[in-house]
Amino acid sequence: MTTFAFENRIWEQDETLSREQLSKLQLERLKQTLEQVANVPFYKKVLAENKLSPDSIKSLDDLRRIPFTNKEDLRQHYPLGFMAVPREQISRIHGSSGTTGKPTFVAYTVGDRERWANLCARFLVAGGLRSNHLVHIAFGFGLFTGGFGLHFGVEKVGAGILPAAAGNTPRQIMLLQDLAAEVLICTPSYSLQIAEVARAQGIDPAQLPLKFGHFGGEPWTEDMRLEIERELGIMAFNNYGLSEVIGPGVSGECVARCGMHIQEDHFIVECINPDTLEPVQQGEQGELVFTSLTKEAMPVLRYRTRDIATLDYSPCPCGRTGVRMSRVVGRTDDMLIIRGVNVFPSQVEEALLRVEGTAPHYLIEVDRPGTLDEVKVHVEIRPQDFSDKMSQMQALRDRIDREIHSVTGIRMKVELVEPQSLERSFGKAQRVIDHRNDK
Numbered sequence: 001m002t003t004f005a006f007e008n009r010i011w012e013q014d015e016t017l018s019r020e021q022l023s024k025l026q027l028e029r030l031k032q033t034l035e036q037v038a039n040v041p042f043y044k045k046v047l048a049e050n051k052l053s054p055d056s057i058k059s060l061d062d063l064r065r066i067p068f069t070n071k072e073d074l075r076q077h078y079p080l081g082f083m084a085v086p087r088e089q090i091s092r093i094h095g096s097s098g099t100t101g102k103p104t105f106v107a108y109t110v111g112d113r114e115r116w117a118n119l120c121a122r123f124l125v126a127g128g129l130r131s132n133h134l135v136h137i138a139f140g141f142g143l144f145t146g147g148f149g150l151h152f153g154v155e156k157v158g159a160g161i162l163p164a165a166a167g168n169t170p171r172q173i174m175l176l177q178d179l180a181a182e183v184l185i186c187t188p189s190y191s192l193q194i195a196e197v198a199r200a201q202g203i204d205p206a207q208l209p210l211k212f213g214h215f216g217g218e219p220w221t222e223d224m225r226l227e228i229e230r231e232l233g234i235m236a237f238n239n240y241g242l243s244e245v246i247g248p249g250v251s252g253e254c255v256a257r258c259g260m261h262i263q264e265d266h267f268i269v270e271c272i273n274p275d276t277l278e279p280v281q282q283g284e285q286g287e288l289v290f291t292s293l294t295k296e297a298m299p300v301l302r303y304r305t306r307d308i309a310t311l312d313y314s315p316c317p318c319g320r321t322g323v324r325m326s327r328v329v330g331r332t333d334d335m336l337i338i339r340g341v342n343v344f345p346s347q348v349e350e351a352l353l354r355v356e357g358t359a360p361h362y363l364i365e366v367d368r369p370g371t372l373d374e375v376k377v378h379v380e381i382r383p384q385d386f387s388d389k390m391s392q393m394q395a396l397r398d399r400i401d402r403e404i405h406s407v408t409g410i411r412m413k414v415e416l417v418e419p420q421s422l423e424r425s426f427g428k429a430q431r432v433i434d435h436r437n438d439k
């Protein structure tokens, strides 16, 4: 009998379907989805060109006959060209910000919202949430799917909600102290920002009443989890989702915390080599691709997430049968190619967290002044470790330099900067400036 830090409670029996039951359900729902996407001109054309119809899908292997969908396809059909239902059936619209200026919009019917809240409830309950808890949500409530997605998930579980929203960190700390929420929901980097501001106010963040947190919305590392758990004195759970697929609720960790269970009765996942587009070997890193199976307003077929992770099909002690995905180790578009070597910002973060005395705030600057790429990493030091002694700072810099080299395999120029000097963000932290793109 495995014992967990929390009681292992399963929200819905559908989370424990056998592989056989799951495949049967996926096939049935894939056929329904093909029928549904025929209402979208883009997909109607794709299906016709590839001679695909619900009846032509005989097994799940036929999924591979369907072409991929990517972000650019959604962009080209701005604002809502991927809708599969009439406009009057829209119950909610969300959007993700893009680097190109205009957001990518996604839409939900009443049924979609109901299923979405349920998917969030599944992972929240898997990670310890019960109806007697109070949940402090420090995600932005707006177009971003994180705030409202988790809000309705928590409500579904029947727990209390404090919709604190993002920003004004001193006020967040006051709310955490005075209202004593047990659960924190935000981005992992923002949870550390809360801890840091609390410390600066003379409050030990580990003394806040928080017991655990559900973090997502940006890639993070296992070392960062340890840092959050140590700083805030909580257990930290990871969850994953993206608005194009539904928002949070695509997958989340259970009490075993050995990967995030993908909700396979609602999404088919594939893990592909982003260059060859062929499936990778089991357990190998690849880009995740999702096909929605129950969405009405905006179903997607084989959507390329650009998120790099691994899949684990081995049984989980919690009893859930959904395949587990690893943390997102990086994004195909965040991946920096430095002198021919693939480097993810998360690797630099991993290196920094190994060095005592650095804060997890950093900025990677890439340039190519001549023919060779040069990388400079600006690293903030913690106030208590900031020293006027040149020799101590030099030793710290050398340690960081060695760790970065050992994790990434390349040499980067390390520049130590004063505590609090790098810009903070309330949502996704900006970690990279690539000047090579300016030229």
Ligand SMILES: [Zn+2]
Binding pocket: 254, 255, 256, 257, 261, 316, 317, 318, 319, 320
């Ligand atoms: Zn599990």
